[in-house]
Amino acid sequence: MPHQKPFYITTAIDYANGEPHFGHALEKIGADAIARFHRQLGERVHFLIGMDEHGQKVAQTAAARGIAPQAFVDGIAAQFRETWDRLGISYDQFIRTTDAAHKSGVRALIKRIAESSPDDFYQKSYEGWYCVGCELFKRENEIVDAKCAIHPTRELQWTVERNWFFRLSKYQGFIERLLRERPEFVQPESRRNEILALLEQGLEDISITRSKLAWAIPFPLPTDEGAEPQGTWVWFDALPNYLTATGYPAKGWKDRWPAQLHVVGKDITRLHCVVWPAMLQAAELPLPERVWAHGFISFGGERFSKSAGVKVSLPETIEQFGPDAFRYFLLREVPFDGDGSFSAERFEAVYTAELANGLGNLASRTIAMVEKYCAGVVPDAAPVSLDGDDAVDLAAARAAMDGSHGYLCHEALAAVARVTDRANLFIQQSQPWVLAKDPGKRAELDGVLAALVRSLARQAAYLAPFMPGKAEALWTQLGAPGTANGMRFSGVESLNPAGWHVSKGEGLFPRPEPRPAA
């Protein structure tokens, strides 16, 4: 089996201008769950994340702190990686746009476009009202009373700048055909509709360089006599990271490209569904297979947690119940195709109901009974109706995550939660403690306990993409061979726990301390 092409999944690279926040975390955690799920589906996965480190704001922030831009972004990148490590993000590659390989890859891409589609780059003088506050030219509808609507205290400056442009308008028909012939290219459907609406307005060419941009990749094409040197603007710097991460143009990049899935925020779908495909087409390179636009997390309706002066700290929230519980909460509560909100109260409620009382207690009572009634060794017994019912839900979990209907982490977790609930109900209905008092019911008792261990093992395997640490802990307590994270889903149904030595360790999800009355 030579060079099976991997399932190449990417997230947006994060802008290195501040600390990681909930929004960054949601995207990485969701993409990580997808990546892990596909590994357990048996696919070879390559999971890319990284940082977008160029730009005016980065340079300004670094200057304000009195350090060089590179030193500044080095610090930010380290901070992000610490957070991702803490959250168990299983990335295979961490790209930074200040990497030498990325910069040379960007230059190669631009030159390739200039060769294959020489008409697509052109220089044009651009003039208009420039807002120093925004670092942007403002459009008519953004100007109020001759001032920038966002910075009404600043004077607008009539500015003339000569920049490179990309002939995006040429690709209008190409993008329309793309979305029509490959409707799954942009998901969920609502985002695709928005792109279609955008296309109906017609595409305009975009400027792709800035003359005042020093902290950037120098634009590699020869600029007109006398013109200022040009820095590559964000589109042609950030978007190509998915391609340059493969090593492009060095030998071997075709082994990974094109990507199967770009996981991005709903705010940048346009860039990934219109600009990026046009760039690739201009370069005569293959397009990615799909762009998935996830929603946002809010705090009680507020985009950021300014309300009531309450600060929601990402590191503190992660530590409250640990990284696995945090991952679980975000993926369970925030539909991955829409928006959701976070609150400490809700987090605690879900943790207590589903993880402590639900899964954690199920594991606790099951293992305790195997220890008490079977000396800790799981008996051998045939499947019961519980197994068949669970199989239906686990198939639903796969369907939610395999891409056939998008990537719906919340639906997958809801399906696993049904398995947990069913097992708790099964105990109540079977009443193993009653069976244990009657030696004549030994076989029945064995059947019940074996079924429960099988169910828990299946849950551990299917929860591994979402809670890799806790799934592994449960796997260990069950005495199962190998690892939960390494468990292929194809092997889950035939798991037979007969002979496993269970061991009741630390409570999987200890109940939270009662809150002191305020």
Place this chain on the structure above:
RNA sequence: GGCAGGGUAGCUCAGCUGGUUAGAGCACGUCACUCAUAAUGACGGGGUCGCGGGUUCGAGUCCCGCCCCUGCUACCA
């Protein structure tokens, strides 16, 4: 303004092509049970299905109008 989606129990939401007394989870109350992290299970209270018209034997489910919310309406990422 335009386009798209939505307004269903305290909270988060299911309700496909219209059909018996509108569902689930969480929260709340009562009861049962004891293997378990005072967990689990059963039962129950609770909804003018945004508002007003209309079509129909019959509408949360279709049509019209209105109110409210969210997203998009391209070069901050």
